[in-house]
Amino acid sequence: MQVSSFENCGAIVSGLQLAGMTDSQLTELRAAFNQHGLLFFRDQQLPPDEHLRFARRFGKIVVNKFFKTTIEHAEIAEVRKEKTQQTNIGGGWHTDHSYDDEPALGSILVARTLPKTGGNTHFADLAAAYDALPDILKKRLEGLRAIHSNTHLYGENGLYRLTDLADQLGGMDRVGDAIHPVVIRHPESGRKVLYVNPGHTIQFEGWDFNESRKLLDELYGHVNQPQFTSNFNWLPGSVTFWDNRRTWHMADNDYQGQIRLMHRITLAGAALTAG
Ligand code: OGA
Numbered sequence: 001m002q003v004s005s006f007e008n009c010g011a012i013v014s015g016l017q018l019a020g021m022t023d024s025q026l027t028e029l030r031a032a033f034n035q036h037g038l039l040f041f042r043d044q045q046l047p048p049d050e051h052l053r054f055a056r057r058f059g060k061i062v063v064n065k066f067f068k069t070t071i072e073h074a075e076i077a078e079v080r081k082e083k084t085q086q087t088n089i090g091g092g093w094h095t096d097h098s099y100d101d102e103p104a105l106g107s108i109l110v111a112r113t114l115p116k117t118g119g120n121t122h123f124a125d126l127a128a129a130y131d132a133l134p135d136i137l138k139k140r141l142e143g144l145r146a147i148h149s150n151t152h153l154y155g156e157n158g159l160y161r162l163t164d165l166a167d168q169l170g171g172m173d174r175v176g177d178a179i180h181p182v183v184i185r186h187p188e189s190g191r192k193v194l195y196v197n198p199g200h201t202i203q204f205e206g207w208d209f210n211e212s213r214k215l216l217d218e219l220y221g222h223v224n225q226p227q228f229t230s231n232f233n234w235l236p237g238s239v240t241f242w243d244n245r246r247t248w249h250m251a252d253n254d255y256q257g258q259i260r261l262m263h264r265i266t267l268a269g270a271a272l273t274a275g
């Protein structure tokens, strides 16, 4: 098994089939996951039952509250864009599930049907981005907490409800907020991570909304730089496994008129602690 850094976020793992890997390969893979926070795989043979098997070997599965699942497997979410659909899922920078009290550990995304071109996924490394913050900004973030929500997207009149994504979304009974430290200590690597994201972070706890906005936008601009990001082009057999506590992701929506279907399994995480 070889692990080589990919652009400025993540690493490509080669010489490994996720289906049928040995226990010692799994141990090696865990180490690579904790080191890089994002792993890419090519040429995998990973039908849904093997996708599930790999996920279960790695951790405990959690089911997303809003996406539909496949008919056969209640633990596999469909990230689907139909030919006729304009809006895609995850089209802006975000971290999944930051609106949960115990945000997901990560997701394993498998390409099932791809457009001829386009539909790349971008990633950003929030541990590297934190390290590179000026000391004065690191000081400002100390002890801060932020409110994360899904209401503006999935709630009544939420943005997604107003688009042609609405048909694919689950009910509104699980809409809600969570509060997390702005700088977290990564539970595995021990690294400090900047844990805010444009998709779900609303404002700093106890701050004026506009003051929050200003600092959040500054932080988002800092993260969204080439030295912290990568751009992954999917091919048949590609698999991506991201650490949801350490990365942002965002899907390009540049393939109108074509279908794109991915299968996602999400792994359960735990409450986050301040860094
Ligand atoms: C997701 C997501 C991005 C993509 O599955 O959470 O944002 O490229 N997907 O499909």
Ligand code: MN
Binding pocket: 090, 094, 095, 096, 249
């Ligand atoms: Mn996502």
